[in-house]
Amino acid sequence: MSTTKMTVVRPGILTTVQDWPGRIGYWKVGVPPSGPMDDLSFRLGNIALGNPEGAAGLESAMSGPALTFDADTYVCVTGADVPVTIDGHSAEQWRPLLVPAGATLDVGTSNGAGLRVYVTIQGSMEIDDYLGSAATFTLGKFGGLRGGTLTEGDIIEILGAADPSNLRSIPMEHRPVLTSKWEIAVTEGPHGAPDFFTRADMETLFATDYEVHFNSDRTGVRLIGPKPEWARQDGGEAGLHPSNIHDNAYSVGALDFTGDTPILLGPDGPSLGGFVCPVTVVAAERWKLGQLKAGDTIRFVPIRAANAAALGALGVERRASFPVVFSSGGDGDDGVIARREAETAVTYRRSGDDNVLVEYGDMTLDLALRARAHTLHERIEAIAPTGLLDLTPGIRSLQVKVDPDVLPISTLMGLLAEVEDDLPAASELVVPSRTVRMPLSWDDPSTREAIQRYMHGVRADAPWCPWNIEFIRRMNGLDTVADVFDTVFAADYMVLGLGDVYLGAPVATPLDPRHRLVTTKYNPARTWTPENAVGIGGAYLCIYGMEGPGGYQFVGRTTQVWNHRYPERSGSFEAESPWLLRFFDRISWYPVEPEELMDLRADTAAGRGGGVEITDGEFSLAEHDNFLADNHDSIEEFRAMQAIAFDAERTAWSAAGEFTTKGDTDAAV
Numbered sequence: 001m002s003t004t005k006m007t008v009v010r011p012g013i014l015t016t017v018q019d020w021p022g023r024i025g026y027w028k029v030g031v032p033p034s035g036p037m038d039d040l041s042f043r044l045g046n047i048a049l050g051n052p053e054g055a056a057g058l059e060s061a062m063s064g065p066a067l068t069f070d071a072d073t074y075v076c077v078t079g080a081d082v083p084v085t086i087d088g089h090s091a092e093q094w095r096p097l098l099v100p101a102g103a104t105l106d107v108g109t110s111n112g113a114g115l116r117v118y119v120t121i122q123g124s125m126e127i128d129d130y131l132g133s134a135a136t137f138t139l140g141k142f143g144g145l146r147g148g149t150l151t152e153g154d155i156i157e158i159l160g161a162a163d164p165s166n167l168r169s170i171p172m173e174h175r176p177v178l179t180s181k182w183e184i185a186v187t188e189g190p191h192g193a194p195d196f197f198t199r200a201d202m203e204t205l206f207a208t209d210y211e212v213h214f215n216s217d218r219t220g221v222r223l224i225g226p227k228p229e230w231a232r233q234d235g236g237e238a239g240l241h242p243s244n245i246h247d248n249a250y251s252v253g254a255l256d257f258t259g260d261t262p263i264l265l266g267p268d269g270p271s272l273g274g275f276v277c278p279v280t281v282v283a284a285e286r287w288k289l290g291q292l293k294a295g296d297t298i299r300f301v302p303i304r305a306a307n308a309a310a311l312g313a314l315g316v317e318r319r320a321s322f323p324v325v326f327s328s329g330g331d332g333d334d335g336v337i338a339r340r341e342a343e344t345a346v347t348y349r350r351s352g353d354d355n356v357l358v359e360y361g362d363m364t365l366d367l368a369l370r371a372r373a374h375t376l377h378e379r380i381e382a383i384a385p386t387g388l389l390d391l392t393p394g395i396r397s398l399q400v401k402v403d404p405d406v407l408p409i410s411t412l413m414g415l416l417a418e419v420e421d422d423l424p425a426a427s428e429l430v431v432p433s434r435t436v437r438m439p440l441s442w443d444d445p446s447t448r449e450a451i452q453r454y455m456h457g458v459r460a461d462a463p464w465c466p467w468n469i470e471f472i473r474r475m476n477g478l479d480t481v482a483d484v485f486d487t488v489f490a491a492d493y494m495v496l497g498l499g500d501v502y503l504g505a506p507v508a509t510p511l512d513p514r515h516r517l518v519t520t521k522y523n524p525a526r527t528w529t530p531e532n533a534v535g536i537g538g539a540y541l542c543i544y545g546m547e548g549p550g551g552y553q554f555v556g557r558t559t560q561v562w563n564h565r566y567p568e569r570s571g572s573f574e575a576e577s578p579w580l581l582r583f584f585d586r587i588s589w590y591p592v593e594p595e596e597l598m599d600l601r602a603d604t605a606a607g608r609g610g611g612v613e614i615t616d617g618e619f620s621l622a623e624h625d626n627f628l629a630d631n632h633d634s635i636e637e638f639r640a641m642q643a644i645a646f647d648a649e650r651t652a653w654s655a656a657g658e659f660t661t662k663g664d665t666d667a668a669v
Helices: 039-049 199-207 283-291 322-326 367-383 409-421 445-457 468-476 481-490 594-605 621-630 632-655 658-662
Strands: 003-010 016-018 057-061 066-069 073-079 084-086 089-091 097-099 104-107 116-121 155-159 181-188 210-212 220-224 244-249 255-258 261-265 272-275 279-281 297-302 336-340 346-350 355-360 388-393 397-402 430-432 435-442 493-498 506-510 526-529 533-537 540-543 548-550 553-557 586-591 613-615 618-620
Touching (some): 039 057, 039 073, 084 097, 104 116, 199 297, 244 355, 244 397, 255 279, 279 283, 346 409, 355 367, 367 388, 367 493, 367 621, 397 409, 435 481, 435 594, 445 533, 445 553, 468 481, 468 553, 468 632, 481 586, 632 658
Parallel strands (some): 181 297, 435 586
Antiparallel strands (some): 003 066, 003 155, 016 057, 057 116, 066 104, 073 097, 073 116, 084 089, 181 279, 210 220, 210 297, 220 261, 244 272, 255 261, 336 346, 346 355, 388 397, 430 618, 435 553, 435 613, 493 586, 506 540, 526 548, 533 553
């Protein structure tokens, strides 16, 4: 089979290689699917050329690339409206174009509706897969070409010769309708009224024209809109702000309230987090997120999940007019599909039309609830029903992602009920549990820098600034910051979830409740966090897997938890996976100086270890329950002291207007 060389003459803006549906099956360890943000335009471009719908192609933002080929090649340009030329001669979008050998395909800059433009090429791009996909995840620095955007002079080989017999046109009625005033179909849930938002909040959400903020990207589209009233004072152990919850899995397309700031999560967004999401964009409408640009407005249109278009569809039902034509209001159930009354209550929450979030018990930190979710996870994984795509555990939950065209939600609910009937008691849980001892540079200079950036670029008057550790001390009623140090280094943190902030990042909590320092999360979130910063949010500790946004209160920095040398085995990392930690690992810390940490990080990057010590073991929930009973009195004494400090901080926030003015969306962005 012949091979054509494609050369990048001009890369365009943020041009990456993507495929569809992207990197599936790794949500539980914080690896997003990536793939085209507007899958509709991307897939139609491939169909026009006779390619498989998901074949690798190029995505750009606002301005496309200039490309040459050393043999005749068919291409198709779709997405946002842009000028297209071949050797200076005008060419059309949405139809196959023959680019003669040596000619230059030039995809210009959009000056109309839409943001992202796609170039698909007939044949197969010779791009190495990473975890089963060629899709580029630039924040993680993997996939595509070198894990990043294209640059001038890049060469990609295309397998296959130009073949006019497979070409087809894309009917006008199948093409996405681009606008600056969007209506986007959403389903209720997972977290709506009355538990999290007021009824008035939900009415406002559906009546508001939200504006797209310029600080938006593939991780999420930030919106400008009214601040919720909220239906509760705070998030309890999950944090001081009412948006804070015990971490659970997110869905792509969820409207995530990070504090008071609404963000539509994109295909490069986080898989796990501790903020509420009142509505979720249905799968067939998520292509619109890729075409939203700064200044556009969005009106959310609630629809019944059963009325959502099939994700596999590429026809008129996926055009922009869909919500208006077919909308019949939401399901009217506040996003709760069903409740099950039992010794451990179960709530089944809707998260779009392709996810069910199974939540156990009350909104509290209880390892028995995590054990229950783990047992459910194992059972469904063993059954492996056709149409199951992902299983992602949270603190007290399990998100089940399916292809609803293959495994309808109604069928899934029946399966979940059957499995629930047969689950053993959580107290029987005994799982492998390694002890993972890691270095920690306390109050590391990189975290100090992140706080300064936050104060200069986002918010200078936050209660947790200028020093997060002092804020942690104050919120927990400790006498000195040295007490914070002693508490963190005395704790054994059990890993309850992975991917809390991407790439195997753990969400962990101390096994001894007397070591559980409770904080709140940044409102709004930081725009930059150093890789492997260590922070506390709610009652949970996280190691950030990579640079990116974040909201946990910093205590320091450690070594890498993701093997960037994968698939090569490296130091403490196992050969079969690039992530260091496992569910139910127990993390403990030993102190190092900042300079020593930099040496250890360099060793890890070079594959020489990095100061991590791992010892095998196991965890028994029954033994842990005995420990809690034996230490009941001192645990309750600590919690009482902590509650007094927590209430005092909340009172101070209220007096300062923190809940009414300081965190409002307009000021925050």
